[in-house]
Amino acid sequence: MKRFLGNRLAISIFIVPTLLLYTVIVFYPIVQVFFRSLFEWDGLTEGTFIFLDNYTRLFQDHIFYTSLYNGLVFAAILAVLQLGIGTILALTIANASFRGKKILRISFFIPVVLSITVVCQLWLAMYNSEYGLFNKIFEAMGLSYRQDWLTNKNTAIYAIALVNAWQFMGYQFALLLAGAKSVPEQYLEAARIDGAEGWKAHWKITIPLMSETYKYCLVLAVTGGLNAFANMFIMTGGGPGTTTYTLTYLMYRSAFRVGEFGYGSASAAILVIECLIVTLAINRLIARERITY
């Protein structure tokens, strides 16, 4: 058996392609991002080593702070809306018996499988200041309240975050539903006998027992927000001005528009570190002890 499953040639055939591809396409570039962030580099020549100058420049760049702020706003909106509404949707479906549960599940989930381009174009149409769905609704209600949320620098980032929250709500819902179903029925029964019913029982029993699920959902929502790019690229192009920039947008513009690959790499490196810190912090704060049933 040892010889059978220890066949050197077979092992090499099985592992080498994956290791090679992963190393070249994923791992080596991560190292490169950090390494190249220390260079002034146009992507063509060798570049000159300038140590931390890109970072110093970044910390003096007001677009960097806008990007940082927008990432956090985006993350906060996703976390609050998706986890808040997602919890209500998931727990109601999990423990109630009524007709149409399947239709509801499908309705919540459908936007998840759509391409982000379709979703963004669709919301562009909905936000359209003349013919958009929202303004048509206001019109139908007899209000002369006409708005262009995306070109208003105070509302643009919220309008974009709402689109992402809408699209991936179903995803968080599905995760939370799976989590809620894995909580053993007896716990809720016991709570009921002790006099805690309905949402009180959920608040005291189901939700705390789902802390692992919540941790995962929160990491997804927050890192998803920090990484936001496609939504603003399609809907506002970072504008109006630079008010909807994020770190990825800054990286994209620096490298592919202005040709400052080193500066773009520094922005990407900050993003990696930011995501890492947030993930670790969430893991620290929630559910320090693993719950086993």
Next chain:
Amino acid sequence: MSWAMKLRKKQPVFQAFLWMYAIISVYPLLWMVFYSLKNNNEIFVTNPFGFPTHFRFENYVEAWTRFSVPVYFVNSLFVSIITVIGTITLAVMFSYACARMYWRFRETARTYVIIGLFVPIQVIIIPLAILVRDFHLANTYAAIIVPYIAFNLSFSTMVFYGFFRSIPIELEESACIDGANIYQSFWRVILPIVKPAIATMVIFVFLNAWNEFTIALMLITKESLKTLPLGLLFFQGQFTTDWGAMGAAMTIASLPTVLIYIFFSRQVENALTVGSAVKG
């Protein structure tokens, strides 16, 4: 059950909220399908919200013929299928070797590949663009297919590894005693057992590849190689002039994934949420 308990079990207030949210979730899509069948006058003035009064299928003909929708569609299909085949093949082999075979650094190798899960993919796009250029892959299908496969490896490996660990070792023992070699036992005994996992991951990887936007945007500039998510951006300029055709193109682009979801809704939900159980 008393009347009050029944009412509580049904949670009328929450139920109403759920139906309301379902409308918020689906109506924008219906609105899109509706306006894909209308002309501008109906969309803007006479009937902005409701069912089209007259099905204008010419919008679909327009979208299909005038803009390069068929090209994008075929590109998306090709890229997604090759990505699925490549990812599944590599990940199944690798995770099998990590889960079942005897070699020294298998735990290290597995951890090394799983680290990829914690890296936001768009972060490494600058070095990737340079790599693609240096390998002379710029503006070829390989420029996006190879990264798609590589990026999907971490997640697929994690899922398959979990499956392989749950198979009893006696299967390989009996295959070995029956005189099969390692490849035969892998192909004929092990693979059939992990079919459900493969089906799940096929859906997962396909949806990922079909909808991927950021990498395609930064690595593909040639019109004839664009995938649907990228190609649809082209309409942005024409927006005000022809909403109907735009809606039709968007509906066409969404059809494959929506159909997959409607027919395999359980599997798709499992596929997309499978990570939480393992990763958590």
